[in-house]
Amino acid sequence: MPRFAERLAAVRERILLTGRDPAELEIVAVTKGRSAADAAEAVAAGVAALAENRVQEALPKLAALPKAEWHLVGHLQSNKVAQVAGRFRLIQSLDSVRLAELLAGRDAGQRVLLQVNVSREARKSGVRPEEAVAAARAISALLPLEGLMALGPAGTDPGPAFAELARLRLDCQDATGRALPVLSLGMSGDFEEACRAGSTMLRLGRVLFE
Numbered sequence: 001m002p003r004f005a006e007r008l009a010a011v012r013e014r015i016l017l018t019g020r021d022p023a024e025l026e027i028v029a030v031t032k033g034r035s036a037a038d039a040a041e042a043v044a045a046g047v048a049a050l051a052e053n054r055v056q057e058a059l060p061k062l063a064a065l066p067k068a069e070w071h072l073v074g075h076l077q078s079n080k081v082a083q084v085a086g087r088f089r090l091i092q093s094l095d096s097v098r099l100a101e102l103l104a105g106r107d108a109g110q111r112v113l114l115q116v117n118v119s120r121e122a123r124k125s126g127v128r129p130e131e132a133v134a135a136a137r138a139i140s141a142l143l144p145l146e147g148l149m150a151l152g153p154a155g156t157d158p159g160p161a162f163a164e165l166a167r168l169r170l171d172c173q174d175a176t177g178r179a180l181p182v183l184s185l186g187m188s189g190d191f192e193e194a195c196r197a198g199s200t201m202l203r204l205g206r207v208l209f210e
């Protein structure tokens with residue numbers, strides 16, 4: 001078995017040990033810093049989607065693997081909106097109503113997740129948890145909003161932050177009157193906690209590629 005496929009199988013084993021069914025979780029391989037060949041190996045091994053965090057690095061890889069499903073997971077600057085609208089299956093890192101207005105203006109039906117800064121760290125993007133419900137209501141009137149995304153806190157137990165995002169998803173569903181099925185939580189260092197908190201989508205880099 002190729003190395004990537006072995007690492008993917010090991011991740012699925014660890015998901016199973018948390019009590020979750022790996023088939024219920026989408027695994028998104030984060031390919032930042034990896035080659036297009038690495039990304040192709042991930043697709044061949046059966047990951048659901050690929051993700052990049054910078055538009056500049058993403059566009060050549062999208063061109064190299066146009067049939068793959070690509071997500072954007074890093075902060076999107078407003079001056080890049082024209083370059084990305086409609087190119088990514090999902091923009092997970094939408095972090096303002098203003099950006100949603102700009103994307104909606106491109107008329108590409110861009111699917112998005114609302115990024116929430118549940119760890120309340122100044123250097124992380126995302127709307128403040130207190131603003132999430134209002135932002136979700138405004139954004140869902142502009143674009144197909146599919147759920148919420150967050151990064152775990154650095155260096156501390158991610159449990160409380162993850163539980164807060166899971167709660168906010170339900171609040172946002174109530175407020176918008178729409179199903180928001182996606183809870184994008186969990187990276188290499190904290191995906192097991194994310195599984196236990198109800199994640200539906202893991203964003204994994206190092207644990208799959210190294």
Ligand SMILES: *Cc1c(COP(=O)(O)O)cnc(C)c1O
Binds near residue numbers: 030032
């Ligand atoms: C890089 C990155 C990941 C993956 O991180 P790993 O620790 O390598 O698994 C997930 N989400 C975002 C937003 C990232 O930038």
